[in-house]
Amino acid sequence: MSLKLHTAVALALSLVAGKAAAAPSLQELRGCSNQLFTQGNLYTLSSARTNEGLVQCDYLYRNPEDQTTAEAHCWYDKTGNLVRLPDTPVPGIDSDERCATILVPAGFYRLRTSEDGKCVTAMGEGSGAVELQECATDIWSNAKQIWHPQGSTLQVAGTAFDCLEVPESTSANGMNLRIAACNAASANQQFEHLPEKWFVAIPNEKITWLGDSSQCLDIPNGQAADGTPVQLKDCDDNRATQTWYLQPV
Template structure:
């Protein structure tokens, strides 16, 4: 199990390293992914005073700074995490009066809940409806860590929501990985309009996580979207299972420390946490199918010119396609491409470095055709032959089953 050596690293992801995006991000041209059924949820409807459901949540317990010189000691006590009887889970940070509190050496107690041993998942919509605390030195967060043996940041970290007490109107969304962690993380900020603060009421914090793209929302407003192109050549480490964490930290390098203005105790109230599958959409990701087979990158080879073929659906990344809203269709960090920019019937399809040229533009019609506008031709299965390895092509659109694609 991942231990205390893993940092909640955005402590050093300061506002200086975060893009100053805000409500204007609602004008983004990227469409949201289509959301499928809920696959995991906690609605927190247990009686008042009861602990979190241990079939869904476990505890991180301890102090020692958590790698960020934080001041809290995380406990499994219902003083720090319990249902309120009104459909919420409440995480409470408390001042304990010095270094001789009941739990050991601590100034404050709080709770950190995680799903590492109960639920992990690759891709989907992860979201929570929360009311945040408000005071200097508090650091509530809803985030995810990747599983695996590469440690932090090699396994990856996706921060869905982070807020610090001295910025009560701001929420941050961040990616951490090898070469872009802590102060070098890839981060964006959302600011509530009209001076509102996240402690004034409930807000919904959402991430849509798809192959090669992560998109953040607050109250349904998209404020950030990151792809491998945003990492400056560093590796994208977000294609394996992650688990969820929610906690309230006290102090640390990034939020700073409680002072004379700090009011305690403070609470983060969680109405629900839900995970849904994603199907398709403007930012959709997943398989593209016809004739019972999947569109596949041959050999999962990301090199330019690798053929795009038909193959048995197997769930690998070679069959995970995203549509980031710019007209392209992408897998393995490359674009679906008409070889040589050809327009003739029978021109083969491949992947190539995304370049913005017309050979990489596709339109999905209501009739389920995938059309390359430059050639006005459809993506086609040659001879309607569903044999594994049959390389796809463009062909005059004819309405046949060999050109009817499900995204």
């Protein structure tokens, strides 16, 4: 997808979110910026986690010529404000001078079964199944594999404003998820990100349904083959199939 089209998708999604702002949902979900341009290079978000009560955003740059790497970091407090030395949790290491001063709203991500695993994919538009499929090599060539958290909804970037949905108002083990027209007032489209509830953790998260917080997004029988549906299942910390690898895009 071109930068122009990518920008248009982001703008359209933000407008839809604005229209639904009065509907009940979680506080605005935050996330580390997916990229950081500093020292003349573009650094990519590699992890987002908490460290001594602060949100720690870690960035990595890999030199394409010799494959050497460099790191950069940004720290934020629980109000989302940038933290600088001497208050950073790593002695002598400051937030990069190019860090955003405020933790930004959550961006765009692929939900993968593992770092090199399958992608959660919307199979239709307006309504349709949600399945695991091979991740596109060119990320934006299949925008139906790209998800944008808005409050407590998960919007699909590659459709006309569709969101992840639980088909029924009551949960049941093995219930397959689908997409449907976004409706921020619908309890069936409300999800929560764990371990943190107010910002997106990178790379590993659990995602629970707010209609029944004991239910997690899950892969049936641990089979991550193309065409496998994504289901709800009783949350179990011992089930690796309930931990999703979020890839910033």
